[in-house]
Amino acid sequence: MLAMQTTLNKAIIFEGIGVHSGLSVRVVLKPATANFGIVFINPKFPGESFKIGSVIPEVAMQATVLKQKSWILSTVEHLLAAISSVGLDNVLIEIDGFEVPILDGSALPFVQGFLAAGLKVLQAPRKYITPKQDLRFEDAKTGRYIEIKPAKQSAVGVFVYELEIDYIADFNHNLIGNSNFKCTLTPDVFANDISPARTFGFLEQLPQVRKHGLAKGTSLGNTVVLSNEGFLNELRFEDECVRHKVLDLIGDLALVGLPLIGQVKACKTGHNFNREVVVHYIFNPDQWLII
Numbered sequence: 001m002l003a004m005q006t007t008l009n010k011a012i013i014f015e016g017i018g019v020h021s022g023l024s025v026r027v028v029l030k031p032a033t034a035n036f037g038i039v040f041i042n043p044k045f046p047g048e049s050f051k052i053g054s055v056i057p058e059v060a061m062q063a064t065v066l067k068q069k070s071w072i073l074s075t076v077e078h079l080l081a082a083i084s085s086v087g088l089d090n091v092l093i094e095i096d097g098f099e100v101p102i103l104d105g106s107a108l109p110f111v112q113g114f115l116a117a118g119l120k121v122l123q124a125p126r127k128y129i130t131p132k133q134d135l136r137f138e139d140a141k142t143g144r145y146i147e148i149k150p151a152k153q154s155a156v157g158v159f160v161y162e163l164e165i166d167y168i169a170d171f172n173h174n175l176i177g178n179s180n181f182k183c184t185l186t187p188d189v190f191a192n193d194i195s196p197a198r199t200f201g202f203l204e205q206l207p208q209v210r211k212h213g214l215a216k217g218t219s220l221g222n223t224v225v226l227s228n229e230g231f232l233n234e235l236r237f238e239d240e241c242v243r244h245k246v247l248d249l250i251g252d253l254a255l256v257g258l259p260l261i262g263q264v265k266a267c268k269t270g271h272n273f274n275r276e277v278v279v280h281y282i283f284n285p286d287q288w289l290i291i
């Protein structure tokens with residue numbers, strides 16, 4: 001089925017603190033025209049926008065970080081996961097700081113904002129992206145990998161416009177250990193089964209993370225905290241942590257700039273590893289098909 005591009009019906013504002021900086025920030029998402037794409041701007045740095053699909057994220061452990069000459073933008077992954085999963089193709093995102101607000105640590109408030117504003121259908125067909133051949137990124141030392149298989153095609157060559165995700169986690173923790181989450185991504189699956197899953201962290205690692213100037217805004221209101229004895233907050237899903245890893249993966253894959261279709265299998269990956277997919281696309285666009 002051929003889908004049309006969308007934008008927002010009206011502007012939406014999200015306000016809150018950044019989980020790493022602890023500083024207040026305001027994000028305004030504005031409707032945009034067909035083929036505009038997803039663009040972040042900071043009014044303090046005119047001419048230094050980020051257009052998603054043409055920017056490689058930085059090497060960073062705790063968040064997905066974009067860097068321009070004069071400014072950086074951190075923790076874009078939950079917002080991008082929500083944008084790509086609800087099917088929002090064109091939006092101008094104006095931010096007055098350096099980090100997307102963490103809100104409740106999940107992507108649910110973003111999804112709720114998009115549903116409340118509504119999406120407007122534009123008179124241009126949506127474009128999708130898929131690799132031409134199987135791709136595999138792997139780190140033999142740690143066992144991390146991502147495999148991406150091209151979108152399936154019918155006997156007459158019609159593409160199946162779906163993204164299947166299979167994520168395998170190994171948290172190396174006595175309480176959560178290994179877990180696996182599989183889905184065919186649709187706006188409903190994302191809204192109900194993935195977007196509510198919150199950021200999580202290990203209590204014992206917090207002092208170390210804060211030493212690096214990160215997690216200054218972390219609280220039980222925006223992070224699921226796990227100690228050696230158990231969770232400090234009530235969970236939204238029994239397997240909330242692996243679902244959040246899937247949320248992060250969707251947000252990181254959204255950095256290719258168009259909705260990805262095909263089958264993704266990922267094992268133990270985080271932001272630093274997920275970025276390999278974007279690096280591959282930006283340096284080898286001829287190995288990807290835009291449909």
Ligand SMILES: [Zn+2]
Nearest residue numbers: 077199244248
């Ligand atoms: Zn996350």
